Amino acid sequence: MSKQIETDLKTFAKFWMVPLLIALSIFVIYKALTGLVIIGASIFLALALRPLVYKVNGIFTRFFGKDKKHQTISAVFAYFIVVLVILAIVAIVGPVVVNETTKFIQNFPNTFESAFGGWDGINKLGQNFGIADLHSEIDHALMELSNNLLGVFGNSLISSVSGIADIMMKIALILVLTLLFLLEGPGLMDMLWSKFESDDNRKGIKEYRNLITKMADVISTYVSRQIMVAILDGCATAIIVFLLSIFMGFSSDLAIPMGMVTMLFYLIPMFGQFIGGTIVTLILLASNWAAAVIFMVIYIVYSQIENNVIAPKIQGNALKLQPVIILCAIIIGMYMFGLLGAIIAIPIAGCIRVLIEELPNIRAARD
Numbered sequence: 001m002s003k004q005i006e007t008d009l010k011t012f013a014k015f016w017m018v019p020l021l022i023a024l025s026i027f028v029i030y031k032a033l034t035g036l037v038i039i040g041a042s043i044f045l046a047l048a049l050r051p052l053v054y055k056v057n058g059i060f061t062r063f064f065g066k067d068k069k070h071q072t073i074s075a076v077f078a079y080f081i082v083v084l085v086i087l088a089i090v091a092i093v094g095p096v097v098v099n100e101t102t103k104f105i106q107n108f109p110n111t112f113e114s115a116f117g118g119w120d121g122i123n124k125l126g127q128n129f130g131i132a133d134l135h136s137e138i139d140h141a142l143m144e145l146s147n148n149l150l151g152v153f154g155n156s157l158i159s160s161v162s163g164i165a166d167i168m169m170k171i172a173l174i175l176v177l178t179l180l181f182l183l184e185g186p187g188l189m190d191m192l193w194s195k196f197e198s199d200d201n202r203k204g205i206k207e208y209r210n211l212i213t214k215m216a217d218v219i220s221t222y223v224s225r226q227i228m229v230a231i232l233d234g235c236a237t238a239i240i241v242f243l244l245s246i247f248m249g250f251s252s253d254l255a256i257p258m259g260m261v262t263m264l265f266y267l268i269p270m271f272g273q274f275i276g277g278t279i280v281t282l283i284l285l286a287s288n289w290a291a292a293v294i295f296m297v298i299y300i301v302y303s304q305i306e307n308n309v310i311a312p313k314i315q316g317n318a319l320k321l322q323p324v325i326i327l328c329a330i331i332i333g334m335y336m337f338g339l340l341g342a343i344i345a346i347p348i349a350g351c352i353r354v355l356i357e358e359l360p361n362i363r364a365a366r367d
Contacts, residue, residue: 037337037340038173038174038177039177040344041174041344042173042174042178042181043181043185044219044344045174045178046178046185047216047219047220047223048219048223048224049075049078049082049178049182050220052082052224053074053078055078056074056078057070057071057074060073060074072183075179075182075183076183079182083175089260089263092256096257096258097283193208207358207361208362210361211355211358214354215354215355218347218350219350219351222346222347222350226266226267228314229306229310229311230263230264231263232306232310233263233266233273233303234259234261234262234263234264234266235259236259236302236306237258237263237277237280237299238255238259239259240295240298240299240302241255241258241280241284241295242255244284245291248290249288250284250287250288254283254284254287258280258283258284261279262277262280262299267343268342269326269343269345269346270326270327271342273303273306273307277296277299280295280299281295281296281299319346319347319349320353321346321350321353326346329346329348329349330342330345330346333348
């Protein structure tokens with residue numbers, strides 16, 4: 001027994017258009033993914049700068065009176081403050097890292113001699129493990145490693161140069177877009193809401209605006225408080241290194257750059273504090289191994305106090321997210337977008353929480 005199914009051209013077109021449109025949308029998003037990430041990062045940074053813009057605008061209003069022009073001036077002023085701070089950190093930390101690395105390489109022969117007794121000591125150590133000539137084995141391994149590294153370096157030199165140029169271009173685009181979103185973002189949002197708002201859906205649009213405002217507040221609050229804790233972490237590092245330099249006899253010029261290193265890396269959630277502390281320990285190792293060990297111990301103790309007492313007090317559990325959700329968000333963000341994904345994962349998770357909480361209000365307004 002068979003049935004004949006009849007359908008018209010309109011129904012047939014609708015049936016095939018839906019999956020085709022979905023496939024086309026996925027293809028367009030995939031092709032434009034890099035551009036969307038750049039735009040998303042710019043919006044994120046613009047929202048993160050909002051508290052600083054408001055504070056600068058408050059200062060201008062206090063001294064010069066209320067004026068719409070002050071909002072534009074405040075946005076530009078806050079933007080350039082942040083850019084100059086980042087450039088200052090790079091300018092201060094970069095030469096210090098290079099100098100300490102050079103010093104470590106220059107002092108390595110003396111350190112090696114005093115620690116292991118030179119190659120004779122290394123050979124004696126190898127003989128205890130059944131290796132007759134450990135010196136030759138190490139030389140052979142280093143030769144193989146250097147040949148492999150030279151081969152890899154030669155093959156990837158051109159791609160590395162183009163990759164660096166690509167990264168610099170993306171950073172420039174993000175910086176330009178961030179400034180434009182700071183200046184024109186509020187006006188664009190007002191224009192967008194006015195296009196959708198009418199007498200019939202005014203209540204629903206109000207709920208949507210409230211949702212977007214709360215999401216923006218989550219991002220601004222998280223970033224501003226994270227920066228506050230990062231500054232405290234950097235100050236603590238600078239003080240520890242400075243005190244160690246007094247008692248251990250190395251240069252106190254390392255204090256401020258090392259504080260900047262831990263402050264900068266603290267902005268990376270979960271793992272940044274460990275990375276920053278490790279980098280400082282390795283740099284101190286080039287000057288004084290005892291100071292490096294003492295710093296590592298003190299910094300571990302301080303990080304426990306900071307993570308369990310200081311950070312919760314400052315951040316105030318603003319995002320209201322459980323630790324397991326935070327860790328899952330970081331893992332997903334890191335594997336999707338690398339370091340940038342790890343940084344923005346927590347506030348995005350906070351925005352999703354706000355969306356879930358506000359959905360009943362939006363549905364009620366629509367009904």
